[in-house]
Amino acid sequence: MISQKAKYIWALGGGKGGIGKSLIVGGIGIHIAQLGKKVILVDTDLGGPNLHTCLGLPLPRVTLADFIKRRVEDLKDVVSETGFTNLGLISGAQEFLASANPKYTQKLRLLRKIQSLDIDYLILDLGSGTSFNILDFFLVSDNGILIMVPEPTSVENTYRFIKSAFYRRLRRIASYREIKELLDLALDQRNVRGIRTPRDLIEEIERMDGQIGRTLRQEAFKFRPNLIINQVRTDKDIELGFSVKSICSQHLGIQLDYLGYIYYDDCVWHSVRKKRPLLLEYPESKASIGIKMITNNLLRNEQLKP
Numbered sequence: 001m002i003s004q005k006a007k008y009i010w011a012l013g014g015g016k017g018g019i020g021k022s023l024i025v026g027g028i029g030i031h032i033a034q035l036g037k038k039v040i041l042v043d044t045d046l047g048g049p050n051l052h053t054c055l056g057l058p059l060p061r062v063t064l065a066d067f068i069k070r071r072v073e074d075l076k077d078v079v080s081e082t083g084f085t086n087l088g089l090i091s092g093a094q095e096f097l098a099s100a101n102p103k104y105t106q107k108l109r110l111l112r113k114i115q116s117l118d119i120d121y122l123i124l125d126l127g128s129g130t131s132f133n134i135l136d137f138f139l140v141s142d143n144g145i146l147i148m149v150p151e152p153t154s155v156e157n158t159y160r161f162i163k164s165a166f167y168r169r170l171r172r173i174a175s176y177r178e179i180k181e182l183l184d185l186a187l188d189q190r191n192v193r194g195i196r197t198p199r200d201l202i203e204e205i206e207r208m209d210g211q212i213g214r215t216l217r218q219e220a221f222k223f224r225p226n227l228i229i230n231q232v233r234t235d236k237d238i239e240l241g242f243s244v245k246s247i248c249s250q251h252l253g254i255q256l257d258y259l260g261y262i263y264y265d266d267c268v269w270h271s272v273r274k275k276r277p278l279l280l281e282y283p284e285s286k287a288s289i290g291i292k293m294i295t296n297n298l299l300r301n302e303q304l305k306p
């Protein structure tokens with residue numbers, strides 16, 4: 001009998017740039033590969049792909065765009081070797097994402113094709129921002145993971161990301177024109193209907209139509225982003241994760257899983273300077289240990305899912 005392999009898509013993003021997304025994607029990928037699972041990392045960052053640097057590699061010559069434009073026939077040829085057993089890298093589909101403005105379903109189809117390769121995990125580095133491309137990849141994934149650093153701007157961006165992703169998700173499932181209009185209205189923070197949060201929005205929809213309201217409330221419940229805090233220096237930084245979790249639940253009506261934190265660690269820039277992966281150069285550093293613990297939490301959560 002042919003065994004059906006479990007395949008998961010994890011997507012890491014965060015509103016802000018330069019907060020450690022690529023470092024963490026690279027680290028998680030290396031750790032899972034070391035555990036004997038087959039992993040492909042995908043750099044979907046349009047602005048400045050740098051995941052390869054975190055793996056100590058030059059910019060890959062072939063990208064997903066070559067496959068989409070049929071310059072490369074076989075998807076396998078788009079996967080660059082990384083020098084690590086079980087770990088491959090696909091450089092972003094820059095042209096596909098930037099110019100073609102692909103629909104959600106096209107992105108989904110592309111991911112499914114990549115998933116059809118013989119792998120266990122597909123991990124996406126989403127880059128910074130809250131563009132539709134980023135939100136869609138976040139929503140398509142089995143685990144959407146947000147990186148935040150303990151700074152007010154990053155905290156603000158995290159809430160913005162969560163709200164934008166949630167509204168985008170609701171927009172996809174809401175078929176009625178009135179609801180879509182309400183969703184568009186809700187995106188404006190100062191809207192006249194006084195909808196400030198996803199919770200307000202669902203209550204407003206419930207007043208309009210109880211049945212649709214209930215469906216959307218269930219959808220809200222299923223939307224469970226994960227949070228990682230990077231570059232922590234104090235206990236207060238670590239506790240911030242619990243505050244964000246409780247604010248999300250109380251004010252936004254969204255359940256967030258706080259996966260863990262990674263210490264600010266000089267080993268990171270030493271490894272960046274050497275262009276060597278952190279987990280290989282400094283496997284026992286505080287930052288490496290944080291990344292490994294978070295990966296183990298993610299793997300454990302995956303096992304607990306129904």
Ligand SMILES: Nc1ncnc2c1ncn2[C@@H]1O[C@H](COP(=O)(O)OP(=O)(O)OP(=O)(O)O)[C@@H](O)[C@H]1O
Nearest residue numbers: 017018019020021022023128231263264265268269
């Ligand atoms: N835990 C940490 N300790 C110390 N420095 C860190 C840590 N995490 C990240 N950095 C520093 O932040 C820099 C940016 O990291 P990285 O490139 O992974 O961020 P990014 O979010 O992918 O950025 P971009 O949005 O530009 O893609 C790294 O070069 C590193 O020097």
Ligand SMILES: [Mg+2]
Nearest residue numbers: 021022045050
């Ligand atoms: Mg990056």
